[in-house]
Amino acid sequence: MQVIRIQTPSAKYSVFAGTGLLDSLEPRMVRVLPEHYGRGSRLPKRVFVLTSPEIWNLWSKRFLASFSAEPIILFLSPGETHKTLRSVEKLLREMSKAGGDRSSLLIAFGGGIIGDVGGFLAAIYMRGIDYFQVPSTFLSQVDSSVGGKVGVNLPEGKNLVGNFHHPLAVFADMELLSTLSDRELRAGLFESVKAGIIRDRTLARYMEENSAKILGRDNSALEKVIAASIRMKADIVGKDERENGLRMILNLGHTLGHAIESITGYRKLLHGEAVGWGLIAALYLGKQRGTITAVEFDRLMRLIYLYGPLPALKLNAQKLVDASAKDKKHLGNVRRFVLPVGIGDATVVEDVSPVELLDAARYMLALAKELPPKPEAETSR
Amino acid sequence: MQVIRIQTPSAKYSVFAGTGLLDSLEPRMVRVLPEHYGRGSRLPKRVFVLTSPEIWNLWSKRFLASFSAEPIILFLSPGETHKTLRSVEKLLREMSKAGGDRSSLLIAFGGGIIGDVGGFLAAIYMRGIDYFQVPSTFLSQVDSSVGGKVGVNLPEGKNLVGNFHHPLAVFADMELLSTLSDRELRAGLFESVKAGIIRDRTLARYMEENSAKILGRDNSALEKVIAASIRMKADIVGKDERENGLRMILNLGHTLGHAIESITGYRKLLHGEAVGWGLIAALYLGKQRGTITAVEFDRLMRLIYLYGPLPALKLNAQKLVDASAKDKKHLGNVRRFVLPVGIGDATVVEDVSPVELLDAARYMLALAKELPPKPEAETSR
Numbered sequence: 001m002q003v004i005r006i007q008t009p010s011a012k013y014s015v016f017a018g019t020g021l022l023d024s025l026e027p028r029m030v031r032v033l034p035e036h037y038g039r040g041s042r043l044p045k046r047v048f049v050l051t052s053p054e055i056w057n058l059w060s061k062r063f064l065a066s067f068s069a070e071p072i073i074l075f076l077s078p079g080e081t082h083k084t085l086r087s088v089e090k091l092l093r094e095m096s097k098a099g100g101d102r103s104s105l106l107i108a109f110g111g112g113i114i115g116d117v118g119g120f121l122a123a124i125y126m127r128g129i130d131y132f133q134v135p136s137t138f139l140s141q142v143d144s145s146v147g148g149k150v151g152v153n154l155p156e157g158k159n160l161v162g163n164f165h166h167p168l169a170v171f172a173d174m175e176l177l178s179t180l181s182d183r184e185l186r187a188g189l190f191e192s193v194k195a196g197i198i199r200d201r202t203l204a205r206y207m208e209e210n211s212a213k214i215l216g217r218d219n220s221a222l223e224k225v226i227a228a229s230i231r232m233k234a235d236i237v238g239k240d241e242r243e244n245g246l247r248m249i250l251n252l253g254h255t256l257g258h259a260i261e262s263i264t265g266y267r268k269l270l271h272g273e274a275v276g277w278g279l280i281a282a283l284y285l286g287k288q289r290g291t292i293t294a295v296e297f298d299r300l301m302r303l304i305y306l307y308g309p310l311p312a313l314k315l316n317a318q319k320l321v322d323a324s325a326k327d328k329k330h331l332g333n334v335r336r337f338v339l340p341v342g343i344g345d346a347t348v349v350e351d352v353s354p355v356e357l358l359d360a361a362r363y364m365l366a367l368a369k370e371l372p373p374k375p376e377a378e379t380s381r
Numbered sequence: 382m383q384v385i386r387i388q389t390p391s392a393k394y395s396v397f398a399g400t401g402l403l404d405s406l407e408p409r410m411v412r413v414l415p416e417h418y419g420r421g422s423r424l425p426k427r428v429f430v431l432t433s434p435e436i437w438n439l440w441s442k443r444f445l446a447s448f449s450a451e452p453i454i455l456f457l458s459p460g461e462t463h464k465t466l467r468s469v470e471k472l473l474r475e476m477s478k479a480g481g482d483r484s485s486l487l488i489a490f491g492g493g494i495i496g497d498v499g500g501f502l503a504a505i506y507m508r509g510i511d512y513f514q515v516p517s518t519f520l521s522q523v524d525s526s527v528g529g530k531v532g533v534n535l536p537e538g539k540n541l542v543g544n545f546h547h548p549l550a551v552f553a554d555m556e557l558l559s560t561l562s563d564r565e566l567r568a569g570l571f572e573s574v575k576a577g578i579i580r581d582r583t584l585a586r587y588m589e590e591n592s593a594k595i596l597g598r599d600n601s602a603l604e605k606v607i608a609a610s611i612r613m614k615a616d617i618v619g620k621d622e623r624e625n626g627l628r629m630i631l632n633l634g635h636t637l638g639h640a641i642e643s644i645t646g647y648r649k650l651l652h653g654e655a656v657g658w659g660l661i662a663a664l665y666l667g668k669q670r671g672t673i674t675a676v677e678f679d680r681l682m683r684l685i686y687l688y689g690p691l692p693a694l695k696l697n698a699q700k701l702v703d704a705s706a707k708d709k710k711h712l713g714n715v716r717r718f719v720l721p722v723g724i725g726d727a728t729v730v731e732d733v734s735p736v737e738l739l740d741a742a743r744y745m746l747a748l749a750k751e752l753p754p755k756p757e758a759e760t761s762r
């Protein structure tokens with residue numbers, strides 16, 4: 001097990017990444033309570049678990065085994081269409097009816113949507129209660145469970161409503177990844193590819209050299225990639241909790257990635273896949289601007305392909321660029337864009353012209369339409 | 382004008398209480414920006430104003446006079462029935478459609494509900510934007526605009542959903558109080574009576590000796606009472622932002638006050654009036670327990686009567702006590718109750734039995750049913 005320490009101006013907590021954590025959740029949670037509440041703290045009377053029916057079907061028995069008192073289970077149906085204020089209202093009312101008070105605790109057990117909605121419930125129920133994250137997908141383990149960003153979508157756009165609310169701890173169990181589909185796993189791995197590109201050469205190299213082990217779900221390889229990705233994010237979030245500057249680089253590949261998701265109605269691609277395509281556009285722009293060399297470009301494109309194939313896409317480049325203008329990282333009329341700088345660094349620029357962006361979108365869409373990239377290395381599964 | 386400084390672990394800002402602030406809002410806001418953003422800061426491109434149609438009808442001309450660019454006006458219909466997540470969703474969508482981004486600013490201009498909803502919009506729109514409070518009622522000037530508590534109701538109870546989100550500044554203009562009804566003014570004054578009882582003997586005495594001036598809306602008398610009430614709250618909130626201990630004493634009179642509001646469906650009494658009745662029950666309990674003397678009890682009862690009459694009430698005492706058990710200040714099975722200690726102090730106890738509470742509720746309801754207290758001093762209006 002690896003322990004990654006998160007320290008931001010507003011919170012201090014640990015992320016535990018390991019195998020089999022699920023079997024001993026309650027004692028593990030009790031062990032971190034003193035850090036937040038002082039010695040001798042116990043779990044409160046009412047513990048809520050927000051999860052999806054699918055996850056609960058698969059894991060409830062092992063999840064519950066370590067709990068001395070049965071928690072109250074709240075369900076959220078899977079999919080972005082349920083990540084709404086409507087769902088939030090329904091769940092808050094359930095919490096209130098079940099007698100939840102200010103000392104109640106919530107555990108978000110599931111993928112990124114469960115984590116975002118669960119964290120948001122905890123952020124606003126009675127003006128804020130404490131919560132734990134038990135992320136069940138690769139993507140939520142490396143990304144959404146760390147950093148305190150929680151919230152839901154509006155019909156006008158993704159994640160337009162939310163809060164910053166850090167968990168008391170995060171428990172990332174590699175075993176939960178065994179039930180992920182290959183497609184979900186690969187999609188999640190693009191966030192780790194991104195982590196390597198923007199901040200961690202060593203991780204990028206490890207992922208280049210160990211794709212078979214990683215895609216074959218070797219627990220120790222997964223733990224390495226996940227812990228390194230979390231460490232990268234923890235480092236950035238610790239320095240810029242509120243995304244005033246540095247934290248923006250986490251959005252490499254996300255400007256066009258979000259635009260792809262938006263114009264395909266969040267249905268066609270998984271988030272990580274959209275980011276995968278967005279990374280390709282960002283690498284292309286980086287090469288055009290000279291922030292990465294042609295050699296680095298080729299090497300990073302190969303890295304992305306290793307974790308493909310990305311699903312094919314048929315979209316209009318201009319529409320994609322138009323959709324990206326609504327990105328909520330933009331301030332007023334300034335369009336922000338993250339570019340890779342060599343391998344292991346990144347920068348935020350504000351002068352990418354619509355023409356340049358269109359050029360990058362066209363390059364990416366040409367690849368996406370005609371020749372979905374295939375992985376060069378065979379996986380061991 | 383008086384300036385009250387608020388300092389909590391998470392925010393520093395000023396409350397300006399004076400006459401005619403409304404005519405120069407924009408320059409006043411621009412003047413506080415450097416404290417939060419650094420030198421040379423200006424208002425962002427998109428400024429939203431959340432207000433009620435009534436308030437806007439009365440004051441829009443003077444409100445807008447000092448703004449160089451017209452803000453975007455959002456309306457919330459008055460009343461607790463609109464303090465819902467449904468309204469919040471509608472308003473967030475309007476903000477998004479109007480192009481609001483992370484740098485946008487919101488001004489909550491109205492009474493307590495506008496302040497609570499406006500602050501909550503600001504707390505969760507794009508995970509938090511900045512806002513100003515321009516409270517238009519006595520109650521919102523002394524209470525809800527200070528302390529950072531924002532939020533909405535659930536069908537299950539009041540203020541069950543929300544956040545802590547402090548404004549950049551609060552502008553409390555005495556002139557806005559000129560359009561309040563006598564009833565609203567008196568209702569608000571019970572929060573100042575409470576402030577005097579729990580923390581400020583001087584304020585209690587001033588209110589005893591100057592009820593005619595205060596109820597006659599002498600601007601300088603109102604400014605004194607309002608500034609003293611805010612200062613009291615600022616002191617407490619600065620020491621206990623998250624209501625872990627001391628801040629609880631602000632709830633003197635609120636346990637039964639909230640219960641009255643709850644079982645009368647929030648329609649019959651104004652919040653301050655319910656608190657007025659709740660204060661009487663709390664004084665009675667304090668006398669029974671010996672935390673105030675019989676002489677202090679008589680003096681404080683007279684103080685409450687001075688700002689009456691309180692509307693008559695016909696309620697079942699047992700039902701009232703049952704409703705109070707749902708108070709969200711309670712933790713698990715522990716019922717918390719605030720008692721006055723002499724004049725100018727208060728304490729939180731956890732051992733008030735249902736029988737004692739029933740006794741206090743009966744005392745209060747006997748007064749409320751048979752003889753609505755009348756003020757002893759005539760007002761000058």
